[in-house]
Amino acid sequence: MTTAAVKTPLGVIASGGDLPKAIAESARDGGRAVFVIALTGSAEEWVKDFPHEWCGLGEVGKLLKALKGAGCEEITMAGKIARPKFSDIKLDWKGVLVAPGIIAAARKGDDGLLRAVVETVEREGFRAIGAQDAAPGLLVQEGPLGRLKPDAEDEVDIATAFKIVRTLGELDVGQAAVVSEGLPLAVEAAEGTDAMIARIGTLPKHFRGQADKRRGVLVKAPKPIQDRKTDLPVIGIATVRNAAAVGLAGIAVEAGGALILGQKAVAEEADKLGLFVIGVKP
Incomplete structure (x- = not known):
């Protein structure tokens, strides 16, 4: 400006x-x-x-x-x-x-x-x-927000989910996907991120993580075709709580390409619930 x-x-x-x-x-x-x-x-x-x-x-x-x-x-x-x-x-x-x-x-x-x-x-x-x-204070920076970080398996899931989101984004479908141990569990469409996460809770337990053994990641990133003046992915405390409720290990968003509402509160909630939240460079 x-x-x-x-x-x-x-x-x-x-x-x-x-x-x-x-x-x-x-x-x-x-x-x-x-x-x-x-x-x-x-x-x-x-x-x-x-x-x-x-x-x-x-x-x-x-x-x-x-x-x-x-x-x-x-x-x-x-x-x-x-x-x-x-x-x-x-x-x-x-x-x-x-x-x-x-x-x-x-x-x-x-x-x-x-x-x-x-x-x-x-x-x-x-x-x-x-x-x-x-x-600009809402923009996600590179690196973890809280004390937890993804492990090697999580990083593979993050990379896979980013590929899915970018491919779907080319078709103006959505900005989010969930992958667990290489298996896509859900992709976002018109229902929005919260409803997409909720669907994971209906899957058989062997597909998804549990509170005592978390696995799988939620990834959010801008669509390649979108104008960043109008619509960037957003997460907040509710996103963290919803991800925790379905046993996910963490959340990854594009650094410099997503917004976090209440970054300090989000980091504290993720630490309390045992999830990582991280900004990842594309």
């Missing part, structure tokens, strides 16, 4: 989940003013702690006017958007103009949809930045 831009409020276009709040709080804690565009139907009540404006997905004109009125020059998008039926979206005048392009992009997948939204905002003179630039 430019020095001039830092003096202006950061515009956070927020949908669901913990990430938008973490970005807004991190930027504010770093001394930067924050203005939130809360997407109706997705964003949560934490936005009341910041200057904000509620906007529907089709209210593009209202969104742009609010960002300009707040003095924003840089914006970032974050959170989970439940893909709606486009026939149900109420469009304002600007929304009518940009809707055909966004609908066409959405048919190409989530990344196409997000890129189209970012391009729409950038055409109005704003500069889109990724969460890693808006809140």
Whole structure:
């Protein structure tokens, strides 16, 4: 980000989940003013702690006017958007103009949809930045977060899972996979990481680890095709707890390509539950 831009409020276009709040709080804690565009139907009540404006997905004109009125020059998008039926979206005048392009992009997948939204905002003179630039303290660094590290078998599983994630990412499928002793146990699709991990608990015990003998790793990494301004993999305390509940040995994420919400708390929880959490260079 430019020095001039830092003096202006950061515009956070927020949908669901913990990430938008973490970005807004991190930027504010770093001394930067924050203005939130809360997407109706997705964003949560934490936005009341910041200057904000509620906007529907089709209210593009209202969104742009609010960002300009707040003095924003840089914006970032974050959170989970439940893909709606486009026939149900109420469009304002600007929304009518940009809707055909966004609908066409959405048919190409989530990344196409997000890129189209970012391009729409950038055409109005704003500069889109990724969460890693808006809140660099959330970015995963290389190495273990806690006291535990993967053993040789875990490292083989990590390498295999990274290959799976990158291959699926080329098809815009997901950002996560679980591998145990060389066997893929699950891959992420539309259900999300938490639901994917939960499926592992339904597998026969001989396929997966147990609390007294953990095995298998969860790997998360960006899709090769995705725009890192819009969507990086995220883990938090819930991810650690879910992985522990199904007997996994640990979690590996791409260093410099993933975000951790509450890194200190995540490291402490992983140590308590007996899992490693590590950032791995691709």
